[in-house]
Amino acid sequence: MGGRRRARGRRAVTTALLAAATALVMAAGCTTSGGTPDDGRGHDSGTARSRGPEQGSVLAVKIDNVRAARPQAGLDAADVVYVEQVEGGLSRLMAVYATRLPEVVGPVRSARESDLELLRQFDRPTLAFSGAQSKLLPLIDRAPLLARTPADSDGAWFRDTGRQAPHNLYLHPDGLLPSPAGRAALTTGFRYGPAPSGGTAQDRRTVDYPSADFAFTWSARRHRYLVDMDGKRAVTPGGEPVAPATVVVQYVEIRPSEYQDFLGNHTPYTETVGSGKALVLRDGRTYDATWNRPQAAGGTEFTAPDGSPMTFAAGQVWVVFAKR
Template structure:
């Protein structure tokens, strides 16, 4: 009798739930999200070794400033427009410190916003417009310019201001309260599905032509048609298309300094493995990581290794 009652109850439930009342569908499975780099991997390169204190160096990239020193050892390199259509590099070191880095030049307003995502890195630079004194003094960086650490700099061959070089080890040693590497939004892993061939890519930052060529899992880099990185180049190149605004800072002839706006959202191309993926970059505020998302809503993953970010006019 008990068994019969139980069976009847079960049958009743089945009949009731298969009636005319609609049954709510199950929610769709969430899209997979690339995980943050593991604790034993660098969040800046995706390679073994979490890295040490972060040092950013502002490097001359005018024709007179090349070839540079030490840039090949950087985890991340930002290529930014400055006055006169030329560019400067913001080289970020954490995994490896070269014996020398430079030529060291002045920083720009763009650098402070970019570096806010890194927490509190050291920033090596030589001079700045007086209007930016407040930014560097109150910004999320530890300044280690020649004014603070004169003994960490030397003059090399060539003419000033294109011949100043910093000792990264001495610069990091002099910096107090510098943050270690942290998540700035890069996601490393297998290449996304699809992608378009991109073995040879031409971009323009300011008015400076940038030529990229895929070779052996990396990219070679040339500026103004002259090779600058021919081996051990970036494994991933991010072409981040951003608004370029005129800042309140002017050069000696009165031209306004361009500022690359890296807070907001815009189009992005991610180059890796000789292919291009397009998507959207997004960053809600200066202290937040930048996300790079494909058309399918999934993260655009980077190849493990050095990352270069070209801040191109969007």
């Protein structure tokens, strides 16, 4: 009983702080208007799944990425951020946490079929999401992951009353995991090290989806890439820029899945097993690369044109899945 009171108190304090920080960013000119109807038919519900805190597992969180969801909380703490296309040509993020857990992550939204294949590279990852289409839930139940929704994780979730639903569901990661899994759990296949030779000097790179766009601008002062989403700088609720050290534009097959949103549109399926071309942005230079992931239960290797391993800069990595 006392634990629930503490959780309620923490939610109230966090909601107030989050709302205050968001207000400061909005006052500085950060756009948070617009949005899209909720496309997760689970509507913050889920089937009963295994419970209890889990150790040794990376945490993957599905994060909303329409204008009404920004600025998102916890993006800056992620080790890897995946960008995927969803219905209507919009985008959604999956943030993966292994080395540290932020106080708050969100807004959290629904899962997609593609997530199950993408997450097979990790050993029993914890997937936090708001819900999913009812026909997809059995696949999630059978997937080798630990699914967590507000329905089965009491005390870890809260609503920010200063935002409109469905863009106001947030997560306290320490309500799901007692501690970060550690870098060894980050089995993405990425290699980190000094920059390879070659590449092309390039300060800015853009990636366009049908209804969303991204720009990555090299900051020599920060030695990081500044992220623009739909023409606005991506920042934390406190106003600090989200700044990955490496950006990967991975060209993949994006096809209609068997599942539909509430309007009857087929949700896109992003194929992350296979091989193809990629661009790797690091240290203000762009490198041509090839990606290869022969099986789902393994990470993705990136190689340079001469066949040598492509190395990433130390720090956060963004992987943007672009249509081949």
